[in-house]
Structures are given as structure tokens and as C-alpha cells.
Amino acid sequence: MTRKAGRPRAFDPDEALRRALMVFWERGYEGASMTALQEATGLTAPQLYRAFESKERLFERAVRLYQDEYGFGIRSGIPLAEAVVEYLDRAAREFTTEPGRGCLVSTGLLATGQDAQAAAAICRAERDHALTGLRQRVADAVARGELPETADVAGLSRTIGALIQGMSVQARDGAGYEELAHIVTAAQILLAAVSKG
Structure with a gap:
């Protein structure tokens, strides 16, 4: 009787996902070829598809793991x-420390081809979520009197977001x-100027 081909006996989906994350983080979505993902996870292409449905779904789960383990907010x-x-x-430290350089969400998928639109939407949604959090944090600072009422909440929150993405x-x-760290110092000076109105 022939055994059906399937996942390796020692298949660990969490470890496979972690290894796939490192490939996406290093190479970006489009740069992470199926060959590279197979080599990293030890799975064949059919096994990868059985375990994770598609490359896009694997990337989506990798982004979720990245946010759970490496993501942070203000x-x-x-x-x-x-x-x-x-x-x-913290961004300056995290982005320049192993296991990866930069931020997967900020720079893992910016310019993409037509085939990667679903994956691009995953990263865009995460960036939008972060920007919403920044905007709320800045609006709260205005409400508490830390910033003048004339402060440009949308502009300041987008500036902070742009600094994070640029650092990545x-x-x-x-x-x-x-x-x-020079960017951090410059941001500190900028915020002091904004606080004075």
C-alpha cells in the first residue's frame, strides 16, 4: 500500500509560518518566491498550498504573526x-536589529504588480490602522491642552507615520x-515647536 504524499511527519505549522515570515520580511512579498518559501519551510509547493491555501493567505498569516510578535504602537x-x-x-532599535531590517508592514510591500494586489491591501490596512491610532493620539493631546487647538492633527499624525516608514x-x-536616532532627535525638536504653537 502506497502512502499518500502529504505534509512531512514532523510538520509544525507554527514553525513553518515563522520561517515563511522571515522570508517575506527579508525579501518582501514579490521577492519571496515559492522556491524560497519551500526551502525555508521544508515543504513542497503542494504541501504549502494544502497547509496555507495560497501565497497571499500565507502572507496574511505571516503579517499577523509579525504584528503579534514584533509590532508596536504609540x-x-x-x-x-x-x-x-x-x-x-523603539522603531530605530527594532528596525536595525535582527531578525529583520526595517518594518515588514511599512516596506514589505509598497510597489507591487497586479498579481500582488491582495497582499498589498493587507499591508495597506495595517498602515491605515496605525495611522488611525496616531491621529487619535494627537487629537487626544489637543483635547488635553498638550498641543494648541490650531494644531494640524491630520498633518502631524501623517508626519509621524511618514517618519516611521522612512526609518524602515x-x-x-x-x-x-x-x-x-538623529531622526528621533529631529522629531523631538519638531514636537517642541508644535507644542508652542
Whole structure:
């Protein structure tokens, strides 16, 4: 009797997903070929599809794992300026430390072809969620009097978001923590100026 081909006996879906995440993080969605994903997970293409349905679904689950294990947001309960500096400094450290460089959500899928639109939408939704959180945090700072009522809430929140995304790109290009820390200092000066109105 012939045994049907299937997953390896030692197949661990969580470990396979973790290994796929590292491939996506390093190469981006389109750069992560099925061959690279197979090599990383130890699964054949049919086994990958049986386990995760499609490359897009595998990427979606990898993004969720990334957010659970490596994602972070701006802290509440402290003054906005302090929270932003802490947020950017953590980004500078995280983006320049192994296991990956940069942020998977910020830079893992920006320019894409037609075949990657579903995966692009996954990352866009995560970025939109982060921007909504930033906007709410800035609006709260205005309501508490930390920022003047004339503060541009949408503009400031998008600026902070753009700094995070830019830091991710620079980290992917090889910038180290010390270089990205200059951005944190510049943001601190910017926030002090905005606070004064």
C-alpha cells in the first residue's frame, strides 16, 4: 500500500509560518518566491498550498504573526511628545536589529504588480490602522491642552507615520541605530515647536 504524499511527519505549522515570515520580511512579498518559501519551510509547493491555501493567505498569516510578535504602537498615558520619542526610538532599535531590517508592514510591500494586489491591501490596512491610532493620539493631546487647538492633527499624525516608514526604508538600506536616532532627535525638536504653537 502506497502512502499518500502529504505534509512531512514532523510538520509544525507554527514553525513553518515563522520561517515563511522571515522570508517575506527579508525579501518582501514579490521577492519571496515559492522556491524560497519551500526551502525555508521544508515543504513542497503542494504541501504549502494544502497547509496555507495560497501565497497571499500565507502572507496574511505571516503579517499577523509579525504584528503579534514584533509590532508596536504609540503608548498612551504619557505626554504625546514623550510617547512619540519613545515610539520612534523603539522603531530605530527594532528596525536595525535582527531578525529583520526595517518594518515588514511599512516596506514589505509598497510597489507591487497586479498579481500582488491582495497582499498589498493587507499591508495597506495595517498602515491605515496605525495611522488611525496616531491621529487619535494627537487629537487626544489637543483635547488635553498638550498641543494648541490650531494644531494640524491630520498633518502631524501623517508626519509621524511618514517618519516611521522612512526609518524602515533607511534601515533596509543599511542605516544603523545611531543614524536613525538623529531622526528621533529631529522629531523631538519638531514636537517642541508644535507644542508652542
